[in-house]
Amino acid sequence: MKDWWLKFGCFLTGFNYNLVKNSSEQSAKNVKKYTSAVLLIVLVWFFIGFSFATRYLHFAFLGGLLGGILMGFVIIQIERIIILSTKVSIWSSLFRMLLALVMSILGAFIMDQITFKDDIALRKAQVMDERVKLAVKQSEDDLQKQIADLDNMVAKANKKYEEVSSDLKKNPVIITTYTNKSITKDNDGKTLNNTQSTNKSVMENPKKIELAQLHKQIATLQDKKFELVASITTIKERKEKELKAATGFLDELTLLHEVVTSSSIGVFVYLLFMLFFLAIELFVLVMKITDKESDYDKLLQHQTNIRVQMLQKLQAP
Template sequence: MKDWWIKLGCYLTGYNYSIVKSSSEASAKAVKKFASALLIISMVWCFIGYEFTSHYLHGSTLTSIIGAIIMVVMVIQIERQIILTIGKSRSVKRFRIIIGIVMAIIGSVIIDQVMFKDDIERERITVDQEKVNKAMIFKTKEINDQIAQLDTSIARKERERMKAIAEITKNPTITAYNTQTQTKADSNGRMVTVGRTMTTQSMPNPKIEMLAQLDGQIKTLHDLKVAKENSLLTIRATVEKEVKENKPFLEELSILFKILMSSPIAFVVWALIFTFFFSIELFVLYCKFGDDKNDYDRTIMHQMQIRMQMIDKLNQ
């Protein structure tokens, strides 16, 4: 069990297991200490990655798990930059502190959004109502304009229909003239006209067929108008549903910031969470540079010096 824990620690930290195995207990304890710190940080950021992917990226359970794994891998790789650093570099310390501040702010904000979920939802009701009222003005005007256009089209078709009815009433039938030409061949074989016969035929007014088409078009326009009028009755429910389903990340940040600025207790809670995250982010940094070099670091340095000497001799 002891070797298994050391192997896991070496896998997480990037330490060479064979060197740690041959080193003193101090090196093994350092690996265990770094591994414990990485596990604590990884569990916290695993939760943050899952919540962020699920809540703001609207991912499924599988997608949220993948997002959590990606976040854990990123955090471990960042911490390795500190753990695998040989010596005490001030630039590395400053860079890690800056990253720690940024990550602590991001982590504390996401955790606060989970903790203050009920307060955010309460504030969101007011914000959503304002958005619904603004959207209602635009949506209602748009539908009313469409209804007005349909009324205009219906009125135009009605006038065409009344005109067609008037013409049909006046002339229910029309007379069609058919002219037949009689020809015969002359002595040269050419066809010449010898007479014309004109016949008349009474037939229904073509406006009757056009009247049926106009009735169908008017019915279609009336159905569209009824549908638009019905949509006015349900438009508020539709807009409210769209607004509730859309939860932008920046909007929730604005609501959270408003809560923190208006409530001293909420701000104190956020400050405590930020301090906790910042302390966790600097935990590995403190473990690395707070202790003296162990024999593992000295072994790595010794191997590097030997390799450098060999390279110098080859160059000579």
């Protein structure tokens, strides 16, 4: 149980535990040193992976946890490539430096977005009104045109209503007069009796029905107008909620750029994070280059030489 940390370090870094155990204390210290460095890098990138998955990919806690584990796994594999290399060539060093630079820039972006979260939210609130106006402008213009058309229709209906109402006041009823004539003749064709009667018929003016229809039409148009006016407010509220709820990575990068470049302090903090991540990423590479060859490395080289000699003897005629 006392060697559990060494066993874990060998598992993490790829060292052979049996060889390390039979080597000097310096080899064991090298394993523990690399283990601490890798764990430090993994811890940082686990946090970045978790934050990225939950904030920008909108995963739940388990999804964020999986994202952090995946990021940590990638970092372990990258660092093991350097640790297990027998000789670190100039090309592999340059490639690792390039990868470290890219990862440090990316890590600094994500950390700055978390650090400047409140500043980004404040900046986002400042531009939210303009974005809402742009988002609803086309819909609002269409609705305003429909409202204007409804106003014209209501005006025409009101004018017609006034005309019909005025006519009804003058002629509430319609009186129809008709005359009946009765002529009686004898057998010779002479007129014996000639009578004439006049009758009158009184009925309601049919425009009364038209007036009721106009009243109903005006009420319907007014209701539709009120619905359109209310929908403008609804569209604004919905678009504002959608824009506030959406958290885009590129969108926040733009806002982050505005926040960071607005002051020298912001630029300083960003560069500080980038240099921190760059140093973390190059930590293992620098240790690998500067460390002297240990007895563990010599033991591996000795085993390799023995294997090569055996193969040469097998190939000999």
